[in-house]
Amino acid sequence: MKIVIVGSGKVGYSLAEQLVRENHDITVVDVREESLRRASDSLDIMVVRGNGVSAGVLREAGADSADLLVAATNSDEVNMVCCLTAKNLGTKYTIARIRNPEYTASLAELRRNLKIDTVINPESATAVEISRLLRFPSAANIETFCRGRVELMGFRLQEGDFLVGKPLHSLSGQIKKLSLLFCAVERGGEVIIPNGFFVPNVGDKLYLIGRPDSLDQFFRILGRYARKVKQVFLVGGGKISMYLAAILDRSGVKLKIAELDEKRCRQISERFPQAMVICGDGTDQELLESENLSSCDAFVALTDRDEDNLIISLYAMQQGIPKVITKCNRENYAGIARSVGLDSVISPKFITASHILRLVRGMQNSQGSVMNSFHRIAGGAAEAMEFTVSASTRHLGTPLRDLSLRHGVLLAVIVRDQEIIIPEGSSTLQAGDRVIIISRNSGITDLNDIYTQDKAAPNAAGGPQ
Amino acid sequence: MNLKLVFKVVGRILQIEAVAMLLPLAVALVYREDPVPFLWSIAIVAVAGTLLSATHSRQHFYIREGFAAVGLIWLITGLVGALPFWFSGQFASFVDCVFESCSGFTTTGASILTDIEALPKGILFWRSFTHWLGGMGVLVLATAVIPSMGIRSHYLTQAESPGPVFSKLVPKQSQSSKILYSIYCALTLAEVACLKLAGMPLYDSFIHAFGTAGTGGFSNRNPSVGAYGSFAIEMIIAVFILLFSLNFAVHFLLLTRRFKEALQSDELRFFFLVVAAATAIISINVYPAYSNLLETFRYAFFQVCSIISTTGFSTTDWSYWPNFSHAVLVLLMFCGACAGSTGGGMKCSRVLILFRSLRREVHRIIHPRSVEVIKLDGKVTDEETVRSVLIFVGCYLLIILSAALVISLDNFSFTVSFTSALTCVSNVGPGLEAVGPAGNFAAFSPLSKLVMSLCMIIGRLEIFPVLVLFSRATWRRA
Numbered sequence: 001m002k003i004v005i006v007g008s009g010k011v012g013y014s015l016a017e018q019l020v021r022e023n024h025d026i027t028v029v030d031v032r033e034e035s036l037r038r039a040s041d042s043l044d045i046m047v048v049r050g051n052g053v054s055a056g057v058l059r060e061a062g063a064d065s066a067d068l069l070v071a072a073t074n075s076d077e078v079n080m081v082c083c084l085t086a087k088n089l090g091t092k093y094t095i096a097r098i099r100n101p102e103y104t105a106s107l108a109e110l111r112r113n114l115k116i117d118t119v120i121n122p123e124s125a126t127a128v129e130i131s132r133l134l135r136f137p138s139a140a141n142i143e144t145f146c147r148g149r150v151e152l153m154g155f156r157l158q159e160g161d162f163l164v165g166k167p168l169h170s171l172s173g174q175i176k177k178l179s180l181l182f183c184a185v186e187r188g189g190e191v192i193i194p195n196g197f198f199v200p201n202v203g204d205k206l207y208l209i210g211r212p213d214s215l216d217q218f219f220r221i222l223g224r225y226a227r228k229v230k231q232v233f234l235v236g237g238g239k240i241s242m243y244l245a246a247i248l249d250r251s252g253v254k255l256k257i258a259e260l261d262e263k264r265c266r267q268i269s270e271r272f273p274q275a276m277v278i279c280g281d282g283t284d285q286e287l288l289e290s291e292n293l294s295s296c297d298a299f300v301a302l303t304d305r306d307e308d309n310l311i312i313s314l315y316a317m318q319q320g321i322p323k324v325i326t327k328c329n330r331e332n333y334a335g336i337a338r339s340v341g342l343d344s345v346i347s348p349k350f351i352t353a354s355h356i357l358r359l360v361r362g363m364q365n366s367q368g369s370v371m372n373s374f375h376r377i378a379g380g381a382a383e384a385m386e387f388t389v390s391a392s393t394r395h396l397g398t399p400l401r402d403l404s405l406r407h408g409v410l411l412a413v414i415v416r417d418q419e420i421i422i423p424e425g426s427s428t429l430q431a432g433d434r435v436i437i438i439s440r441n442s443g444i445t446d447l448n449d450i451y452t453q454d455k456a457a458p459n460a461a462g463g464p465q
Numbered sequence: 466m467n468l469k470l471v472f473k474v475v476g477r478i479l480q481i482e483a484v485a486m487l488l489p490l491a492v493a494l495v496y497r498e499d500p501v502p503f504l505w506s507i508a509i510v511a512v513a514g515t516l517l518s519a520t521h522s523r524q525h526f527y528i529r530e531g532f533a534a535v536g537l538i539w540l541i542t543g544l545v546g547a548l549p550f551w552f553s554g555q556f557a558s559f560v561d562c563v564f565e566s567c568s569g570f571t572t573t574g575a576s577i578l579t580d581i582e583a584l585p586k587g588i589l590f591w592r593s594f595t596h597w598l599g600g601m602g603v604l605v606l607a608t609a610v611i612p613s614m615g616i617r618s619h620y621l622t623q624a625e626s627p628g629p630v631f632s633k634l635v636p637k638q639s640q641s642s643k644i645l646y647s648i649y650c651a652l653t654l655a656e657v658a659c660l661k662l663a664g665m666p667l668y669d670s671f672i673h674a675f676g677t678a679g680t681g682g683f684s685n686r687n688p689s690v691g692a693y694g695s696f697a698i699e700m701i702i703a704v705f706i707l708l709f710s711l712n713f714a715v716h717f718l719l720l721t722r723r724f725k726e727a728l729q730s731d732e733l734r735f736f737f738l739v740v741a742a743a744t745a746i747i748s749i750n751v752y753p754a755y756s757n758l759l760e761t762f763r764y765a766f767f768q769v770c771s772i773i774s775t776t777g778f779s780t781t782d783w784s785y786w787p788n789f790s791h792a793v794l795v796l797l798m799f800c801g802a803c804a805g806s807t808g809g810g811m812k813c814s815r816v817l818i819l820f821r822s823l824r825r826e827v828h829r830i831i832h833p834r835s836v837e838v839i840k841l842d843g844k845v846t847d848e849e850t851v852r853s854v855l856i857f858v859g860c861y862l863l864i865i866l867s868a869a870l871v872i873s874l875d876n877f878s879f880t881v882s883f884t885s886a887l888t889c890v891s892n893v894g895p896g897l898e899a900v901g902p903a904g905n906f907a908a909f910s911p912l913s914k915l916v917m918s919l920c921m922i923i924g925r926l927e928i929f930p931v932l933v934l935f936s937r938a939t940w941r942r943a
Contacts, residue, residue: 025636032848041528044619046636060726155690253666 001073001208001359002066004091006052006082008035010329011097011122017072017355017361019272020044022443027061030073048117052082068363070356072097082115085398087115093363095356097442099123099239107191118359120417122352127243129182129351131324133300134248136227137323138219140205143438145386146415152183152209152436154377159202161222170175178218180210183412185437186378189335191440193410207377209384209412209436211420220405221373226274229297229323230254235282235303235312237264240327240348244300245272246385256291258282261420285315298323301302306330313342334379350380361385361445371445372434382411382440387447389433394448404452467527469520470933471534472623476517477539481521481607482545483511485598486591488521489549493587501895503587506629510545531620531941536934539922545566546595549663559913567918569777570603571593571925572807573895574682575885577907577914581687586668589685593675599925600679600709601649602626609642624930627803629815631856633715648716649807653678654698656705673778680808682777682894683864692782696763699780703770710736710774710802731842732803732814736773737858739813742768743797747790754786775809777894779902784931795884800893809892811861818846818854860928867888868920872913884909885909889917890924 008030014027024044030036036047050057052073052460068084071079076098082406093128095118103110104121111119120285136142139153147443157164164428165169185192186205192198196393200206208215223315232248234241236260245268255275259265265279280287282303293299299316301309306328313326325344328334329401334345358374372386378385389396395403400423414421414429422426429435438449444450492501535681545591546566556562561577565682568575569592578584584592598606603624608618619638623631635642653674672685686692689703708716712735718727727733749766755761764781771778772794783790801810821839828835838845868886873879884896884908895902906914923931933939 024639027636033849037849040619044636044638046633 001068001363003027003360004058004061004063004066004069004086006027006030006069006071006079007049007097008039009072009074010349011352012072013039013068014349015072015159015356016043016333018353018357022357024362027066029057040195047061047097051078053078058082058089060381063355066091068360069096070095070097072352076100076103079115080110083116083433084114093117095110095120095359096199097122097352101239101242105435106132114192117421120352120355123239124243125351125355126240126327126348127247127307129346130240130244130300131247131251133325133346134253134323135231135251135299137298138165138224138230140378143373143377144382145373145384145413145432150209150413150415150420150436151215152207152375154186154193154205154207154343155203155224156341157218160284161224163200163206163222164202165199167197167199170193174221175218176427178210178214178424179420180208180214180218181408181412182380183209183384184378186381189381189389191381193438200335205338207376207438209438210422219450224358231256231296232298232300232399233288233291233293233316234258234300234302235270235309236304236327237261237277238302238304240302241270242271244302245275251273256296258287258291271317283425285310285312288312288315294319294321296321298325300325300327302327304432306333310337310342314340317341329438331379338379351374362425377438380460382438383418383442383444385437385439385444387435387437389429389435391431393429393431395450396431399426399428405450406441407440407457408450409450412436412439420444467525470526471530471537473518474534475518475538475541476514477611478542478547478603478607479510481515481603481610482512482542482598483507483612486510486549487595489587489591492590493585496586496589498585498587499553500587502554503591505552506545506548509548526620528620528623529933531777532624532830532933533939534932535621535624535926536930538604539570539926539930540934542570542599543918543922545568547589551592553585555584555588558912559909560913564906564914565592565920566595567921568894569593569681569683570599571892572596572679572775572809573889573921573924574598574676574679575888575894575900575917575921576683576894576905579905579907580680581685586685589672589683590668593672593681593683593685596679596683597653597675598679598680601645605642605645608639609646615644624924625807627927628712628812629818629850629857630804631864632688632714634714634806644717645713647711648720649678652705652716652898653710657702659701659705660671660698661703663695664696665693665698668688673702675700676778678709678807680706680709680774680776680802680806680892682771684778689780689827690778692765698765699763701802702778706770706774706776706778707740708722710770710806710808712803712805714805715739715803731817735817736803736813738771739800743773743793745875746793746798747786747811750790750793753787768794768908772893773800773808773810773892774802774806775891777888777902779895782901782903784898784901784903787813793870794898795887798884798893801891811891814841815854815857817841818851819858822851822855857928861890864920864923864928868916870914872909875908875910875913877908885913885917889920892924893920 003024004027005016008028009296016028019026020043028039028045029048030224031051044062048061063086069091070081079096083096098115098119098145099121107119114291130167132142139155142153176325182194183205185194231254232258237257251274257268257275258278260281262279264275267278278291283358286447299321301313303309309326309328313324316324326342328345329347338343354376362371375384377384411423414423415434473669486503486507490500493500543566545561547562550556550562550565553561564577604625608622633639634644656674657670661667676683715727744766748761752761767780768783798815801812803809804812805813816934839851865886869883872886873882880897881899885900888896
């Protein structure tokens with residue numbers, strides 16, 4: 001597809017990087033020479049220098065024949081005008097990043113009047129992601145499919161967990177009865193799709209997929225079931241905090257928010273009268289202690305600086321807070337953070353790019369099976385996708401044991417009507433089913449992509465452990 | 466420095482070159498000539514290429530590897546091209562073969578041959594075909610036919626493409642390369658057809674079309690294009706020379722019907738202005754020799770096109786022209802064609818930026834606190850580019866002078882030493898006096914020939930890839 005990205009900042013660059021890997025034609029527009037130079041030096045893309053609002057610049061970037069335009073500059077207004085201009089030039093689909101809460105309030109009109117097809121708000125998307133983690137504190141991260149009927153969550157194995165050192169097929173009947181599947185393992189930076197003979201080790205991050213109640217039960221058996229979060233400590237009172245506070249406030253969670261700027265504190269207190277707002281340096285340990293940090297169930301570090309977030313998160317972890325969530329935009333930091341035990345690292349840039357990627361994948365196969373949702377797991381090393389099986393899907397009605405799936409692809413869950421099926425060798429696909437696929441190689445855009453070209457040897461993928 | 470990956474790329478290019486040699490082999494077979502020189506060369510190159518491309522490396526490919534690989538590939542290509550010449554037994558020494566091959570691939574067109582017409586047709590075909598391959602670039606070809614060499618291929622084409630700024634026609638490098646080669650092939654075939662219609666034999670048409678397309682200048686006739694004595698042929702070649710000296714982005718814009726953008730190019734206007742002015746000046750200067758307006762224009766126009774595009778065809782022995790005309794032609798050799806074309810020289814856009822920064826410098830002396838940006842095509846050229854252009858021009862002169870210094874060991878006149886260095890670095894072909902359009906480079910010592918061969922590659926790659934290759938920092942670990 002021909003894609004124009006306006007703005008080569010954090011999100012623009014990481015999006016371009018990801019889309020180039022999926023073999024799209026990318027043109028990046030920006031006014032800043034240095035960031036364009038960096039982008040064109042390291043990625044196989046075309047760059048156009050100029051203001052994305054100008055029709056001339058957009059035409060030079062090929063917006064008149066582009067399939068998609070993503071406006072991701074720093075300014076909401078530029079993004080909006082950019083989408084409007086592009087749409088008038090002939091771009092088929094436009095995505096704007098709009099982060100100002102005042103605009104988000106009147107989103108429907110904006111979208112209609114400015115012809116923006118999708119609006120992405122990184123801060124609000126991040127807040128939604130964090131709130132999901134807080135609702136289910138046992139997992140390091142969690143994704144939902146089929147409107148919440150299936151959940152995918154990752155957790156790290158610790159010393160003494162009963163899973164450690166035993167192959168998966170030898171698990172007790174109690175676990176086998178549960179409707180869930182071990183679908184991926186992250187070990188030493190690599191992702192493994194496990195079979196029944198896989199032996200989990202301490203430090204592995206396991207990904208489980210299944211019904212939410214089965215997952216609940218699993219964590220109960222594991223002895224890792226954390227009680228519901230009732231009190232959350234937020235450090236930093238930026239946009240994400242505001243969105244997050246709004247969500248948590250609605251569900252009755254008690255909030256403590258530490259923010260340095262007094263004016264900002266007043267604004268927060270005005271909007272959330274229930275919340276306790278503390279004006280002070282949230283990275284100061286004395287302040288955290290005097291505010292009785294250890295009594296909180298969860299701690300979220302949301303300051304502007306990745307480094308500060310990481311350090312105070314480590315401190316919070318040391319204080320024994322059950323759930324610590326860290327905002328960190330730099331991907332290389334996230335890897336280091338994971339290695340010291342900070343599992344829930346959230347990157348707004350990553351979330352935004354994933355959102356857009358999901359849209360692009362969905363647009364690519366307008367015919368054929370429809371991709372309903374798409375999540376990147378294990379730091380982007382694997383993908384989880386939900387498809388609806390259509391009549392054009394191949395091998396309908398063939399038992400899975402007679403099919404051969406591509407290497408590194410797992411058919412994890414079939415949802416038929418209300419029923420959630422963990423596939424076995426005898427399971428079949430039917431039109432209208434929804435299926436969840438886990439894949440190590442990116443680039444699956446259609447359900448038919450999961451099969452090998454020649455359906456030779458039967459594959460054990462999809463079998464239960 | 467990730468040598469393994471560099472070797473892998475070199476191997477792939479060698480494989481492509483082995484395939485390219487099949488064409489002259491076919492020509493040799495058609496004319497019932499000895500195919501053995503080509504068979505040997507293909508075998509050697511194919512085996513070496515396959516061995517090298519079998520190396521495996523998981524490491525990354527950065528701009529440093531890109532530049533070093535391009536430099537290395539061109540040095541090796543110079544040797545590879547020499548193989549068929551050497552096996553044919555028509556050349557006096559291997560150094561001569563290397564000179565001829567470098568001159569071919571870099572589209573210089575300088576020759577050490579005294580009697581071209583005595584050579585077999587297959588060898589002459591290969592000699593001209595190297596122009597065609599080298600004109601658009603072997604790496605551009607590689608990125609077009611092998612879409613993913615498993616590396617960031619734009620680093621390679623970036624180092625090979627001429628001009629101060631590297632730009633792509635479409636977002637994907639492989640797609641961009643394909644478009645470039647399609648335009649290139651189409652224009653070449655169009656020229657072959659035109660020449661054939663104008664009465665040139667088919668074989669000669671191909672040879673001259675290759676010479677024009679790469680802006681090289683090898684002919685299969687001793688007196689070059691002048692041998693045909695046909696006004697039509699000369700004008701066809703001159704017009705195609707001008708087409709090939711334009712930035713191929715302009716051709717692409719015209720093809721996609723973006724006429725306004727195409728004509729906005731400052732470089733394009735500057736190029737045509739220089740051609741017109743030089744033709745007029747030389748016409749006035751040489752008019753007394755011909756005393757016929759049409760005849761004067763015919764020779765002056767062809768020679769100007771041939772020299773500014775750095776092709777080097779000739780229709781007349783302009784060694785007998787007045788000194789003033791020589792001086793104008795030497796200036797044209799410096800200037801060269803447009804960026805993004807197949808021509809050599811410093812490139813018109815660099816000359817433009819040079820003039821504009823000169824003007825700015827003068828303004829700064831008069832108004833010390835003035836702030837002024839340099840624009841090209843109505844857009845601001847960033848200071849980084851301006852700086853690199855100025856360094857490039859300085860380096861260019863330095864290299865010509867150093868080469869002239871070495872060549873002067875052979876004890877020819879200063880004009881000969883200097884213009885032969887200039888003509889090699891600018892990839893033109895003929896110089897003045899002994900190395901003029903009717904002369905050749907046979908008389909130089911092997912040392913001078915090797916220096917000139919290196920100069921041609923330095924000029925073709927626009928200096929930096931070769932300098933990177935010879936820099937110690939490139940080879941140091943970490």
